[in-house]
Each structure stands twice: as structure tokens, then as C-alpha cells.
Amino acid sequence: MIKISGLTKYYPSKLGRQYVFDKLSFEIPSNRNIAILGSNGAGKSTLFRMLAGSEYPNSGSITTDLNLSWPVALATGIHPQMTGSENTRFIGKINGISNLDIYESKVRKFSELGKKFDLPVQTYSSGMRTRLAFACSLSIDFDVYLIDEVTSVGDAKFREKAKKSLLERSLSANIIMVSHEMDELRNFCDSAIVLNKGELKFYDDIEQAITIYQAL
Template sequence: MIRFENLTKIFSLEGRRKTVADNICATFPAGKAVALLGRNGTGKSTLLQMIAGTIEPTRGRIVSTGTISWPVGFAGSFHPDMSGLQNTRFVARIYGADSDELADFVEAFAELGPHFHLPVRTYSSGMRSRLAFGVSMGIRFDTYLVDEVTAVGDAAFRARSDQIFRERMRESGAVMVTHSMSQVRQTCDAAAVLENGQLTYYDAVEEAIAHHERNMRG
């Protein structure tokens, strides 16, 4: 369960204010995959990072139960001078996972070959994405935070990413930022629309998609 209690987030820059969240009160039920819909620039990724705890709200709070992932596929926390293997083991220790088991999973899934043992600073953006997605999927969470991550890599990797993500969704919930309505329909049980700092939650995915598409035409 993820509950927003009077959640407010305001950014101020050079005298201008942008309100991403305006006193939001809503609840995402445990075990559901919830799509987070909204136009570009509405603050979907910011909301995801507030759920992850990497951005603090201006006011209000987010209350959650169970374990919540970092945004799936986020590679920004990898140490560039450590190898993919060393970074994987480090993340395993932080989250209390078996480091050998996670390393074996990531090495097989990401298919980085010898680069898995080289510094991450030598990786291409695609290689970093494959490493990050592998680490994310290798640790079991009650809720996964997803920000368009399955779009990375070639067709074969995208297919494997989609398959393993679906497997995780059989046991876990998710909050997913995506612009693909087909992915929303295939993957999500519910959806929420973020517009002008307001968040509207829908148990019915089609109602949320209709709301989002009206906003896109407006």
C-alpha cells in the first residue's frame, strides 16, 4: 500500500514556482500494478522519486507498507570506477540479498560478457541500462517503481525484460510511468492521472486512459 497524505511538492527557480503535487490525498492498494499517466512535464517521474524517497516533499508525506524498489533501471547510483560485478554485490549487501545469487542472475540476464568485470564508466548507456535492469529485477520487492525502463536495449532484450517483469508482477505490485497505453492495458490493474498537481486514481484502467486522452487533446 502507498498512501499520499496531503502531499505537496513545489519547485522554485528564479522566482518562478512549479507545483507538481498540490495537496494530494490518494491510496494505491497493495499488490496492484498502477499506471501513472500524465502529459510530459506534469511531474510523474518526480512523484515516482518521492515514492522512492530520493526527493523530499514540500509538505505532507507518503506512507507505505512492504518493500519498495528504487526506480527500475536507474543507473545513477552505480559507482563509475567499480565494475558491474562490484556494483551488483554492493547493492546486494545494502538490500540484504545474497550477493552470489544476485551476481549470477545479473551476469546471465544482462549479457555484458567480459564487461561485467570492467568499470561501469567504460559502459555505453545501453550497457548501463541492462546492468541496472538486471539488478532491479534480481531483488524481490513488494512494489516495483518503473519509469519507461523496458524500452531500453535491442528487441531480444526488451522481450526478456518484459517477460521477467510480468513474472515479478504475479507476486508484486508496481507503480509504472509509461506513455504506452497498450502496455497499461496489458500490465496494469489500475491507473492514476496526474494533471496540474492533482492526482485522480481509477480502479478501472479504461476510465483513466479516457481521462488522460482528454487531457492530451486539451
């Protein structure tokens, strides 16, 4: 379970503090594949970044005993001056991978970067960086995969490969996903959280959640 306790998040502005969340408390259920739904500006991305630990609340906390991924499909933590191989081994090391050679082999094969895998990431296109980050994440056994717009991963062929791998992962792990594509959410998720006016509500039925979200 992921527990949100007294979470407050705001951004300063000329008009004063703009609150995204104000003393929010909520528990995200375990053993479910969950879509996060909300209108533009509702705070989906902010919540997602805080779940991933890449952004911090002003007060309150998010706690869990689960092993969460970084946002899959975002090149978070990829160092541009390191090669694909070096980035892979570094990511594997900080995530406690015991056999880095096997891990690197999996990432090299899945990312389909060829010789580019041994060149600095700063020479990669944005799509290639995304493929590297995706491969690094999917090659680690996380309890929960945070998925951000999986349709943005590489070309059409690689996107299909990525979707298939995620579906396989969802059989043994869980997914929390943000996407503007309802069909994509239906494909991966069985339930949803609707974010509206700084409040979260969990729906056991994703279709019910989508209907409520679209009526906002």
C-alpha cells in the same frame, strides 16, 4: 498501501515557487498493477522520484510498509568507477541479500554483459548500464517494482526478455509504471492513477483511465 500525506512539492523560479503538488493526500492501493498517467509537465516524474525516495517533498510525507524498488530501467545508484560485479554486490548488500554469490550469478546471467561485467561501469554504454540496473532490480524480491519506460532497456531482444521477466514478477509482486506507450501500460497494468492539476485520481479500470487521460 502507499500513503501520501499533506505532500507539497515546488521548485523555485524567477516567478516564485512553481508548485507541482500542494498539500496532496492520497492512498495508492495495494495488490494492483498501476499505471501513472498525466500530461507532459503534470508531475509524473516528480511523483515517481518521490515514491522511489530519490527526491524529497518540501513538506508532507510518503509512507509505506511495502518494499519498493528503485526505478527499474534507470541506472540509479550505479557507481561508474566500480565494476558491474562490485556494483551488484554493493546493491545486494544494502538491500539485505543474504547470499551475494547467488545474487551476483543471477545478475551476471540476466544482464548479458559478458566480460564487461568485470570492468568499470564508466566503460559501459548507456544501454549496458541500464541492463545492469534492470538485472540488479529484477533479481531482488521487491513488493512493488517502480517501472520507468521499460521499452528503453537495451536492444530489441533484451527488451523482450525484460518484458517477459516483468510479467512474471507481476504475478507475485506489484508494479507501478510510467510510460508514454499505452499498449505497454495495458500489457502490464490493470488500473491507473490520472494526475491532473496537482491532483490524483485512481481508476479501477485502466481503459477508463486512458480515455480520461487522452481527453485532458
